[in-house]
Amino acid sequence: ALGLGGAPSAFSTDEAVNSLEDITHYNNFYEFGTGKSDPAQYSGSLKTSPWSVTIDGMVDRPGNYGVEDLAPESALEERIYRLRCVEAWSMVIPWLGVPLAGALDKAGVQPGAKFVAFRTLHDPEQMPGQRSRILDWPYREGLRLDEAMHPLTILATGLYGRVLPNQNGAPIRLVVPWKYGFKSIKSVVGITLTDTQPQCSWQMMQPGEYGFYANVNPQVDHPRWSQATERRIGKGLFGGRQDTLMFNGYGDQVAGLYAGMDLAKHY
Amino acid sequence: MVQHLNRWLRHVPVWAVWLLGLVPLGLLVWDALQGHLGVDPVRDIEHRLGRTAIYFLLATLTVTPLLRLTRLNLMRFRQALGLICFAYVACHLVAWVVFDMAFLWAQMLKDVVKRPYLVFGMLAFAMLLALALTSNRFSIRRMGAGWRKLHRLVYPAAILAGVHWLWALKVWESWPLTILGTILLLLFLRLLRKWGWSGVFGVVRRAG
Numbered sequence: 097a098l099g100l101g102g103a104p105s106a107f108s109t110d111e112a113v114n115s116l117e118d119i120t121h122y123n124n125f126y127e128f129g130t131g132k133s134d135p136a137q138y139s140g141s142l143k144t145s146p147w148s149v150t151i152d153g154m155v156d157r158p159g160n161y162g163v164e165d166l167a168p169e170s171a172l173e174e175r176i177y178r179l180r181c182v183e184a185w186s187m188v189i190p191w192l193g194v195p196l197a198g199a200l201d202k203a204g205v206q207p208g209a210k211f212v213a214f215r216t217l218h219d220p221e222q223m224p225g226q227r228s229r230i231l232d233w234p235y236r237e238g239l240r241l242d243e244a245m246h247p248l249t250i251l252a253t254g255l256y257g258r259v260l261p262n263q264n265g266a267p268i269r270l271v272v273p274w275k276y277g278f279k280s281i282k283s284v285v286g287i288t289l290t291d292t293q294p295q296c297s298w299q300m301m302q303p304g305e306y307g308f309y310a311n312v313n314p315q316v317d318h319p320r321w322s323q324a325t326e327r328r329i330g331k332g333l334f335g336g337r338q339d340t341l342m343f344n345g346y347g348d349q350v351a352g353l354y355a356g357m358d359l360a361k362h363y
Numbered sequence: 364m365v366q367h368l369n370r371w372l373r374h375v376p377v378w379a380v381w382l383l384g385l386v387p388l389g390l391l392v393w394d395a396l397q398g399h400l401g402v403d404p405v406r407d408i409e410h411r412l413g414r415t416a417i418y419f420l421l422a423t424l425t426v427t428p429l430l431r432l433t434r435l436n437l438m439r440f441r442q443a444l445g446l447i448c449f450a451y452v453a454c455h456l457v458a459w460v461v462f463d464m465a466f467l468w469a470q471m472l473k474d475v476v477k478r479p480y481l482v483f484g485m486l487a488f489a490m491l492l493a494l495a496l497t498s499n500r501f502s503i504r505r506m507g508a509g510w511r512k513l514h515r516l517v518y519p520a521a522i523l524a525g526v527h528w529l530w531a532l533k534v535w536e537s538w539p540l541t542i543l544g545t546i547l548l549l550l551f552l553r554l555l556r557k558w559g560w561s562g563v564f565g566v567v568r569r570a571g
Contacts (some may be wrong), residue, residue: 122402336465
């Protein structure tokens with residue numbers, strides 16, 4: 097794999113990082129199958145070059161942007177983040193990426209924009225999981241503009257000092273560490289700035305279970321399972337469970353975004 | 364052909380079925396020791412035990428229809444199949460308590476009464492426990508007609524187990540749907556006979 101490097105960041109956690117094997121062989125990427133090892137096994141068919149991301153909607157410079165335009169190698173930072181899946185497991189991943197805010201600035205966000213909508217590639221030839229209609233493809237996600245502009249929110253193009261493996265959402269993906277993993281959309285081909293709340297795949301499928309915000313919150317359970325605790329992957333058979341932290345432990349940085357909001361209602 | 368097979372089956376000892384029942388467990392232990400379970404062995408162990416339990420439950424439910432439809436007689440092995448199923452159910456539950464939930468009793472108790480998939484799973488466990496405890500000659504003799512009635516619980520238990528599997532997933536996956544469909548089909552066959560439509564299957568009456 098191609099080596100990549102990134103400047104260290106004050107946002108990184110000093111918790112023990114998961115192994116590359118853990119990070120690349122335990123993935124939810126239903127475009128390649130619903131099994132945790134399916135993405136590692138079947139994502140070889142994804143062509144990540146050439147790749148472009150269409151940025152449109154309420155921007156001054158709509159158009160197709162290359163991965164290198166949005167996340168130039170010289171600008172990469174290493175962000176070691178906790179990842180908390182909605183399925184109540186977690187990992188620590190050393191991402192390489194750039195703040196999404198900077199990438200959006202390249203397109204020039206217009207004053208009226210309030211939300212950012214993201215879209216994954218839709219191509220059943222390359223993504224065999226899309227042949228079954230388990231979700232309404234393409235995979236879609238969205239953020240409020242202030243969430244998107246938050247310095248913790250990044251577009252990642254690598255991990256563990258190398259180019260992003262296909263199963264982790266190559267060539268470019270979103271990482272929003274205080275939200276459940278499904279918000280961090282993979283293999284992004286479209287970004288649209290809009291003034292209305294965008295549709296998100298999981299919310300479209302099961303609005304009672306998956307909300308627009310999907311902030312990690314140990315007090316608000318998934319209707320079918322508890323979110324109070326989580327299992328850290330890679331700790332072996334007797335690793336046990338640990339308490340899930342509000343906003344996945346990023347409350348100091350992001351709690352202000354939700355001041356005055358009822359988080360049980362806006363889950 | 365079937366008669367030939369049945370004659371041969373009479374010589375197969377029941378312990379052979381028990382031995383067969385140990386194979387999936389042996390493979391699981393082997394995979395665990397060899398590190399073949401992948402990144403998250405907890406999930407793999409728990410899910411494989413649960414799936415194996417439901418496969419043996421299906422095998423148990425298939426014995427009677429097989430006899431009626433094909434006259435293949437596996438009756439002698441049904442008790443062992445049922446008990447093997449229960450052994451895997453028990454292991455599945457222990458794996459959940461020990462590896463997955465790490466003895467967090469408070470959270471487990473709260474979840475078991477609140478989460479539908481856990482409610483269904485636990486109800487199925489309770490029913491299968493009752494069946495396992497009465498799967499012996501002494502109970503059969505003592506309970507008389509009540510025994511047959513009690514053991515009809517195997518159908519609701521199987522349906523609950525199938526729903527338990529489906530409900531724990533984020534999307535509708537085809538394999539557990541197929542399993543639940545098969546369980547419902549077997550129940551349907553059973554009800555057909557109860558409703559007296561057994562003539563549909565020519566051989567049914569003679570074989571039964």
